[in-house]
Amino acid sequence: MEARAGANQRIARISAHLQPSNFQEGSDVLLKRGECRAKGGAPGFKVAILGAAGGIGQSLSLLMKMNPLVSVLHLYDVVNTPGVTADVSHMDTGAVVRGFLGQQQLESALTGMDLVIIPAGVPRKPGMTRDDLFKINAGIVRTLCEGIAKSCPNAIVNLISNPVNSTVAIAAEVFKKAGTYDPKRLLGVTTLDVVRANTFVAEILGVDPREVDVPVVGGHAGVTILPLLSQVKPPSSFTAEETEYLTNRIQNGGTEVVEAKAGAGSATLSMAYAAAKFAGACLRGLKGEAGVVECAFVDSQVTELPFFATKVRLGRAGAEEVYQLGPLNEYERIGLEKAKRELAGSIQKGVEFIRK
Numbered sequence: 513m514e515a516r517a518g519a520n521q522r523i524a525r526i527s528a529h530l531q532p533s534n535f536q537e538g539s540d541v542l543l544k545r546g547e548c549r550a551k552g553g554a555p556g557f558k559v560a561i562l563g564a565a566g567g568i569g570q571s572l573s574l575l576m577k578m579n580p581l582v583s584v585l586h587l588y589d590v591v592n593t594p595g596v597t598a599d600v601s602h603m604d605t606g607a608v609v610r611g612f613l614g615q616q617q618l619e620s621a622l623t624g625m626d627l628v629i630i631p632a633g634v635p636r637k638p639g640m641t642r643d644d645l646f647k648i649n650a651g652i653v654r655t656l657c658e659g660i661a662k663s664c665p666n667a668i669v670n671l672i673s674n675p676v677n678s679t680v681a682i683a684a685e686v687f688k689k690a691g692t693y694d695p696k697r698l699l700g701v702t703t704l705d706v707v708r709a710n711t712f713v714a715e716i717l718g719v720d721p722r723e724v725d726v727p728v729v730g731g732h733a734g735v736t737i738l739p740l741l742s743q744v745k746p747p748s749s750f751t752a753e754e755t756e757y758l759t760n761r762i763q764n765g766g767t768e769v770v771e772a773k774a775g776a777g778s779a780t781l782s783m784a785y786a787a788a789k790f791a792g793a794c795l796r797g798l799k800g801e802a803g804v805v806e807c808a809f810v811d812s813q814v815t816e817l818p819f820f821a822t823k824v825r826l827g828r829a830g831a832e833e834v835y836q837l838g839p840l841n842e843y844e845r846i847g848l849e850k851a852k853r854e855l856a857g858s859i860q861k862g863v864e865f866i867r868k
């Protein structure tokens with residue numbers, strides 16, 4: 513009799529928590545429910561996804577819920593998080609999922625987070641450059657980074673929102689202004705360029721993409737995306753035509769998807785895969801695993817520019833070591849000069865957006 517009363521109470525509590533009206537009033541009902549389950553939950557890291565209801569955000573939420581290193585997963589967006597949260601929370605993996613809707617819940621979404629992943633913002637349509645997104649996305653990134661500076665200043669930040677070549681500089685300026693900037697903890701996500709490069713090179717070599725490692729340096733837009741084909745592993749040589757074809761295809765991979773989607777957005781599925789791969793590497797670094805190396809767009813002294821993408825070693829403190837470029841061939845040296853010219857302007861535009 514008593515046991516049944518206890519069970520009924522538990523069911524009544526969970527049902528009340530799941531009312532969408534409660535959720536939208538900012539009462540963090542799923543948070544309370546999560547806390548119940550967290551008692552028995554696996555130890556791990558707390559991860560927030562900002563822009564979780566979007567094209568990238570939804571698939572990324574799914575993939576992060578599957579990561580055994582994640583114990584708590586916070587899904588934040590300005591629309592549709594109740595549905596995405598309810599959906600993802602039914603997966604029988606360890607992470608406890610909590611949803612947050614609208615700016616008044618940003619602080620709750622961020623408090624206590626170890627890693628914050630940001631795919632919030634508008635995507636490209638055919639004919640647009642990534643820089644055309646600056647007008648809208650710069651303000652979104654500023655607001656979200658102000659929230660991070662306030663609520664989880666020690667979190668590692670993975671910035672996906674375009675134009676990455678500018679938004680990383682915006683984030684850095686916001687953190688500097690708040691006095692919380694740690695260059696090791698701010699990482700622009702360029703993993704999709706590496707993922708594409710591995711795939712396209714593997715096609716040419718006729719091997720499994722999982723066996724290929726192509727360093728991609730510079731930035732994340734057009735000519736700033738610089739694949740170092742002379743450093744491909746396993747060591748491979750390419751004809752001039754193959755080098756030209758591969759470089760162009762890697763640099764225009766995003767546009768290839770934007771055009772194929774014909775107005776319905778840009779890469780979301782491959783990007784969610786890439787973001788989950790990169791976030792997973794950051795978490796393995798946080799855990800203390802040795803030898804975790806990925807390319808990322810970070811605060812850098814590799815060139816004269818303040819930010820640059822190269823391989824970095826990920827550890828407990830974030831990007832603990834930023835690797836040099838290594839030997840470049842003539843084709844890559846010319847590409848590097850072009851990349852730097854464009855990058856300088858994009859970085860400066862981001863800096864000025866905050867300093868103006």
Ligand SMILES: NC(=O)C1=CN([C@@H]2O[C@H](COP(=O)(O)OP(=O)(O)OC[C@H]3O[C@@H](n4cnc5c(N)ncnc54)[C@H](O)[C@@H]3O)[C@@H](O)[C@H]2O)C=CC1
Binds near residue numbers: 633636672702
């Ligand atoms: N770094 C990279 O390699 C890549 C970056 N991207 C970029 O990622 C961004 C997102 O792309 P998609 O997911 O396809 O776009 P989407 O439009 O499908 O989703 C964006 C989400 O952000 C949300 N959002 C807007 N303002 C917000 C705010 N202030 N706070 C929180 N959330 C907010 C929207 O409600 C929406 O759910 C775009 O800027 C896109 O260019 C896309 C692919 C690759």
Ligand SMILES: O=C([O-])CC(=O)C(=O)O
Binds near residue numbers: 704765767770779
């Ligand atoms: O091309 C875009 O606009 C989205 C993006 O950054 C990519 O797919 O690499």
